[in-house]
Amino acid sequence: MQTSTTRQTATITGSRSKDPIAVQLLLIALTFLFFAGFIFMPLALVFSQALQKGVQLYLDSIREPYALEAVKLTLITAAIVVPLNAVFGVTAAWAISKFSFKGKTLLVSLLDLPFAVSPVIAGLIFVLLVGSRTPFGSWLGEHGIKIIFSTPGIVIATLFVTFPFVARELIPLMESQGREEEEAAITLGARGWQVFRIITLPNIRWGLMYGMILCTARSIGEFGAVSVVSGHIRGMTNTIPLHVEILYSEYNYTASFAVASILVFLALTTVAIKGAVEKHVHNNQ
Amino acid sequence: MSIEIRNITKSYPGYTALDDISLSIRTGELIALLGPSGCGKTTLLRIIAGLETADKGSIILEDKDTTNLPAREKNVGFVFQHYALFRRLNVFDNVAFGLNVRPSSQRQSKSEIRDRVMHLLQLVQMEWAVKRYPSQLSGGQRQRIALARALAVNPKVLLLDEPFSALDAKVRLELRRWLRKLHEDIHVTSIFVTHDQEEALELADRIVVINKGKIEQLGSPQEVYDHPANAFVYNFLGNVNVFQGRIRNGKVVIGDHPVDTPHLLDGHEEKNGQAFIRPHEIGVSRIRSSESDLVGKIRDIRIMGSQIGLELETTGFEKLIEAEIPRDTWRNLQLNRGDEVFVTLNKVKVFTGDYEI
Structure with missing residues (x-):
């Protein structure tokens, strides 16, 4: 031996x-x-x-009202999408990892759907579902609700494309942690909300944070799905990636790259936060 | 608090975990649910705690039917196999958890909670660890904290699911004795699940032997060990030699060797049976003491501590016989591998099918 x-x-x-x-x-x-x-x-x-044509032109390009509107819309979209997907992700991960029920395998497979289908198709699905030529869309139109070619459409498309991130991050984590701590809390008299707040949430907080960062990065950068539902109305339904594309197709390279640099800056920030969180998660284990 | 388990049945797709189990437990008793893994014992414990629901039957605590109460209202202390301490809370907050989550109308004051927690930590001899986190404690220490946490809410009954099986042998033994003592002091009605017969025999007031969702035997450790109700219980409680034999002329014949049994087997028709002999009920000697002694050859000697294990090969028996003799006897007889010895089967129990005769 x-x-x-x-x-x-x-x-x-x-x-x-x-x-x-x-x-x-x-x-x-x-x-x-x-x-x-x-x-x-x-x-x-x-x-x-x-920066090719000087700092002044660069600053002008990113301070131009349409560019600012695009940044604003992108950040608003992320600010709506990320919390919603965090709630959805925690709910789905909780259901999948802590209960056994019929259709669980199907649900897990469906969770990957937004990753599997092309974002363009995702956008098209929503146009077909709630576009102004569909019965549902025209009914919404009659009631003054506009989804396609406006902010709600962009939010919905981004929601769809980014919803797996949080759940995907949490399911393995919650499965490995098991149900025992929650069960112990219940036998000690804790109510559902107390169990979640005192036991579950602290146990998953770093995984949740990590999932939310990935979700943020993707919702800021999403192009395909948003492009289909947006309508590219400058100053109204243009997100940063769409604005970059418009400027580029107008041969306005300098402005296009200037706005793109905002996107790059946002991405680098997310990567930095992600790195910090990863390090923390690693140290915690 | 007494526990009355009535006709509990629980099935999962493909198998029945519990098949019409009824059992009454008296106030202050320490009961062991003993059985192989997958026999349903943990399921029964979880049903009593309200962590699972039974398909049929009811659980009565004292005189109150608690079958349909949610787990958090049952006031049952539960200790898990892998401790299930709250990893983000320190020892104090772990033990105080059950007191802190009470609705504010029933919650004790901060200082009362503090006193209660410190009292419990003293009881489990862990007051020095009050600020530690679970990850900084050993398995045995964690299980003590888990016990203190369960006791903090003054549970009516204490349920322990294989509480020592994740610990190493020495700590397990120590904690087992300590739990026995603790139970004598606080006397809360307790049920613990185990697959370790030694643990059940040492700790429990009464043992419930469970197999395949049914109770095989219920009795004091001595009753269960000395008078196993059937072949399964005999087999499960301790090591045993099992031989296929045939009952003929009031004796059981193994191979071609008629073996004396304590009971007369007269009046039974000739049929197949199983003979059970515990290793320590086999005598080994250099001198033939009776006609029915077997002649055996020592194939292997294992030193197991205070006992010495022998593997004996005999003519007529198709299998090796496992015997255990005290160390002194072994030394006096100066036994070596390959020696020929006389083997006496002191206490043979015979079952046909599953029934003792």
């Missing part, structure tokens, strides 16, 4: 040290090259293009 263990360890360290240093260097270099080519270079390009 003793000898076989020693031998095993020996082979493992042996094989590791036998890995030629050249292979290691090559792999590391390839990774760096890939990052440089596909991430650093484009990022640098965005900023260099944006």
Whole structure:
């Protein structure tokens, strides 16, 4: 027993040290090259293009009313979508991980649907569902409710595209934590809300935060689904990604990249927060 | 508080976890539900606690039917196998939880809660850990905290689901003795689930042996151990040699060897039976003491602590016989592997089918 263990360890360290240093260097270099080519270079390009015609023009481009409206709409959308999806995600994850019921497997599979279908199709579904030419859409129109080509449509499309993030993050976490703590709390006389607030929520808070960050990043950057339902009305239904696209197709490259840099900035912020949260989660475990 | 379990039945798709179980438990008793894993014992415990609902039957605590009460109103203390301490709360808040979540009209004052928690921590000898978090405690310490937490709300009954099975052997033994003592002090009616017969025999006032959702036997540890009701109980409580035999002329014949049994088997027609012999009820000697002794050869010797285990090969028996003898006897006889010895089967129990005869 003793000898076989020693031998095993020996082979493992042996094989590791036998890995030629050249292979290691090559792999590391390839990774760096890939990052440089596909991430650093484009990022640098965005900023260099944006600043190509001077800082003044850059500032003008992002301070222009349509750009500001686009930023506002994007942030409003995220501010509505993220809390709603957080609530939905916690509910779905709770139901899936803590109860057993019929149709659970189906629900878990459906949860991935927004990731699986193209966002453009997601947008089209809503146009077909509540567009002004459909019975439901025209009924809504008669009552003065406009969904397609207005903010509610953008919010709904973004909701759909981003709803799996929180639930996906929480289901494995809650499954691994099991039901025992909640059961213990119940036998001690706690009510449902107390159990959730004192026991469940603190146990999942970092996972929830992580899911919400991913959800925020995606809802800010979503293009396809929003593009279909938005109608691209400048100053009204344009989010940042749509505004970038419009400027670009008008050959207004500098302004386009300037606005894109806002998007990049928001993305970098989210990545930084995500990194911090990940580190915290790691330390907590 | 007495517990009356009436005709509890619970099935899951594909199998019946509990099949018409009835049982009454007296106030202050410490009861063991003993059985192999998957026999339904934990399900029964969870039904009493209200964490599962029975398909049929009722649970009566004292004189009150609590079958349909939600778990949080049952006032039952539950201790989980893996402690289930609240990981984000420290020891104090864990123990105080049940007192803190009460509606404000019934809640005690802060200082009363504090006194109660400290009293309980003293009881479980953990007052030094009041500010610690569960992750900073060992398994045995966590289980003590879990017990204090369950006792904090003055439960009518205490239910323990395999409370020691996640602990290592030494701590398990220590905590077992400690729980027995604690029970003598506070005397709350308790039911614990275990698959460890030694634990059940040592701790319980009465043992309920459960198999496949049915009660096989109910009795004091001594009754259950000395007079097992059937082959299953015999098999489950401790090591045992089982031999297929045939009942003929008032004796059970194993292989071609007629074995003496304490009871007469006269009047029984010739049929197949199973003979059960516990390892420590087998005598080993260098001298033949009776006609019915077997001649055996020692195939293996295992040193198990105070007892010595022997594997004996005999002519006529198709299987090796496992015997256990005290260390002193082993030393006096100077037994070695390969030696020939005389084997006496002291106490043979015979069952046909599942019934003792």
